[in-house]
Amino acid sequence: MKEQDMVEMIDLTFSYPGEKDGAVLKEVNLEIEKGSFVAVLGHNGSGKSTLAKHMNAVLLPVGGKVYVEGIDTADADRLFEVRQRVGMAFQNPDNQIVATIVEEDVAFAPENLNLPREETAHRVETALKAVDMWEYREHSAHQLSGGQKQRVAIAGIIAMMPHCIVLDEPTAMLDPLGRTEVLNTVKKLNEEQGITIVMITHYMKEATMAQRIVVMDRGRIAMDGTPREVFSRVEELKDLGLEVPQATALVHELHKLCPALPDNVIDEQEAADAILHLFKEGAV
């Protein structure tokens, strides 16, 4: 059932024109279900950003096909349909905000879509409220903090009413506070509005928020599974140049000494619980 998937990639191959040293993506097959929250991990140059850019036709496949809700992204006549369905946010919020004033920037996409003025105003309000930035609607964008700017950028995408948002390292340039703000917003959009989220990141902790993790390595999908499944493969992840969350790494090392410990914890709380449980059992 092709219609069921938000994004479907079939044998996707891509190489930048003029680059001789091989393809950036090699025969990638990936399906992203509607309403899911997927994190894509991988070290620099693994092809994760390139993969993301195929999801809304910023890049077109050299080989294979990409379908967004059944629409072929290579179909030039339906380009705007694809881009409306899959919105995209990038690393640097400064380079995505087009207009000086917050509400005018959020209105940019509806204006491009030539929606009626009332509809545009309504969407701006809904989008800014969804990211908790409504009270900042008349502020200049450059006076906001990094986290606030990134939330405005996300509102600018929500205003298109996409079914899916692809975020390419949205927190890489933010301070810890801004990072939390953006992550909470993303989580809320996924849970409350059922928007499919694809988040490219290299922070392991962020990836644990997702329902599914896809690990990229040299243009191929190296691992694909729930955070618990992926993070239990500590040695493999290390071989791919990725660090597992600290709590996972700790319990993994302890597991080697004491097999009674589980080998698949993903956060501090679970690690603490597992160790506490062990003590209560009197196994140590």
Add this chain to the structure above:
Amino acid sequence: MKDITLGQFFPGDSLIHRFDPRVKLIALLLYMVELFLVKTLFGFVFMAALLALAVLISRIPMKLMFRAVRPLLLLILFTSLLNLFYTKGDTLFRVWKLTATWQGLELGLFMVLRISLLVLSSSLLTYTTSPIMLTDAMERLLSPLKALHVPVGELAMMMTIALRFIPVLVEETDKIMSAQKARGADFESGGILKRAKAMVPILVPLFISAFRRADELAVAMECRCYHTDGERTRLKSMAMARRDHVLIAVMLLLIPAILFGTNRVAFSIIPKTL
């Protein structure tokens, strides 16, 4: 660097803020034309008083208004000095081989007033009108040119983006300057040539970063369905109210008021006895 206030907007709800941006633009143009029609000190005082009234209504702090003139202080001083010494007329005083004249003093004073009022009035416009509204207004005023295949919409978008990135690039320039200073770069000493050369290590990274930003922005705009063919709606509508008609009428009436009113007031700083 922080002094650059060009294109900065201070949101507000005053009468000046609420005028139709198209009307504000036309009013500014008329005001500028009128500044060149004024021939007497009385006229300048009158024009300055009008602007001061507008600033008061807009509630933009005076301090901010004067900050807009500061970068031009040197230019203003220089032109008025030239006027002071190079105008023929009745001698005021002599310095070395130069003769200052009463007429020169008056012309110089006019020059100071004219340039300052030009800058102040245009600053008032940008302070009280959001850049998008301003470019929108320009786009609408220039839209008849679309018939001549002038890409008015694209030009307006370019203006919007340029204004949007001024503070970003100013901040970046500051950062690069600090970084180069930390490595021992010297921007303050030496002659003009040496100082110009010292700017190269600032300009090169600035340009590279600006191009990278432009590239990212283009992709982000495409992702939000930007296209140049076809219509775009606007969040804010532009409708002229009675106040807008009144403003235009007042600005138009000023022309005869200056030509037949203030210009005939024989009030001059040049003493009658000369």
